Amino acid sequence: MRRLILSTxxxxxxxxxxxxxxxxxxxxxxxxxxxxxxxxxxxxxxxxCAVQFDWKKHFIDILGTIxxxxxxxxxxxxxxxxxxxxxxxxxxxxxxxxxxxLTGVAHAAELEHGVNTIxxxxxxxxxxxxxxxxxxxxxxxxSFQKIxxxxxxxxxxxxxxxxxxxxxxLRVTSGVVQLPQPMRFTTEFIDAPNGYLLASIRxxxxxxxxxxxxxxxxxxxxxxxxxxxxxxxxxxSSSSEKWHYxxxxxxxxxxxxxxxxPPKQ
Numbered sequence: 001m002r003r004l005i006l007s008t009x010x011x012x013x014x015x016x017x018x019x020x021x022x023x024x025x026x027x028x029x030x031x032x033x034x035x036x037x038x039x040x041x042x043x044x045x046x047x048x049c050a051v052q053f054d055w056k057k058h059f060i061d062i063l064g065t066i067x068x069x070x071x072x073x074x075x076x077x078x079x080x081x082x083x084x085x086x087x088x089x090x091x092x093x094x095x096x097x098x099x100x101x102l103t104g105v106a107h108a109a110e111l112e113h114g115v116n117t118i119x120x121x122x123x124x125x126x127x128x129x130x131x132x133x134x135x136x137x138x139x140x141x142x143s144f145q146k147i148x149x150x151x152x153x154x155x156x157x158x159x160x161x162x163x164x165x166x167x168x169x170l171r172v173t174s175g176v177v178q179l180p181q182p183m184r185f186t187t188e189f190i191d192a193p194n195g196y197l198l199a200s201i202r203x204x205x206x207x208x209x210x211x212x213x214x215x216x217x218x219x220x221x222x223x224x225x226x227x228x229x230x231x232x233x234x235x236x237s238s239s240s241e242k243w244h245y246x247x248x249x250x251x252x253x254x255x256x257x258x259x260x261x262p263p264k265q
Contacts, residue, residue, distance in 0.1 A: 028144050028151075029135065032170045037195035038132035039227040043255045046087035047229060049247035051119055053082070055111075061242055076105050077112060084119055084247070088131055091123035118243045122233040125217040129189075129198040134164075134172060171196055192228055197221060204238075214238040224250045 055074040059066045066074060080100045084093045093116040102108040128134040136142040140157030150173075153164040161178040174186045185203045189196040197219075204214035215237050222231035229250055235243045 025142065025144050029142065032166070033132055033135055035170055035195050036129065036132055036135075036189070037192055037197050037228055038130055039194075039229070040088055040131040042194070042227070044130075044227050045253040045255050046085065047224065047227075047250055047252045048083050048085040049229075049250040051082040051084055051093065052246040052248055053115055053119075054078075054244075058243065061244075073105060073108050073111065076102070076108055077115075080112065082116070082119070084123065086123055086127075088127070090127065091120040093119045115243070115245075118235050119233075119245055121215075122217055122235045122243075122245070123230065125201055125203070125215075126198060126219060126230060126233075129187075129201075134175075136160075192221070194228060197228055222247075222250070225252045225254065227252060227254075 055077045056066055059070055059074060081096050082093055083096055084091055086092075095112075100112065102112060136153070136155045136157070140155050140160050142153060142155045145152040145154065147165075150165065150167040151170070153166060155162045155164070159180050162175055164175040165173050167173055171189045172187050175184070177183045177185075182205075183203055184205065185201055187201045188199045190199045191197075200216060200218040202214070202216040215235060218234040218236075219230045220232040221228045223229075229252075230247055232244065232246050
């Protein structure tokens, strides 16, 4: 009986301590999440923009000049107009009004496919911060660990296993992901009117960020109907090839929030 009473007393002390730990982690996550500008959590449903890509400048950036044989290609590619549609599920690029006929223009189809991939990849790399899923969401379990100078955030759940490092002001600076796919990343977040905005993210292999597959994405922003959306996007690959494109004429679809008044008593 005495042992039972002692166990009960010990348990009564452990439960509040454990509950306090959970409350502390939940409160810190809520505080962290509130610091970030994530437009898809503030009523943004989708947006689509015209894509501006300068093929001549791209060749000059890579080769220092435009080879005479590439001039017909750049001129043909420059006539193609694109728009990109972005929602929570990802970015989709399309040529308007119709897919181009590049028959007879050497390498044009491959280059056209390449720029489509770069545009969508650049915006897909921005999506986790714009939807706030860079931070843990249910049912993922998580815990904050105080370190110098900041925090380590451990996450583990169905198909998710990752560790993030945050500064004392709760900006994510880097992370290592085991699931859903192994990767390492570093980030820079800047101050903006609605919270922290992703300025750059570098992704790569979990052991060596300089091997093939590493890439750096950089963003500047424009205000569209009170949302901060990418304006200029730069993508640099591990081979040092750089791509730059601009998003203009952006059109936004936002959620309609219906307020329901409580019934009169």
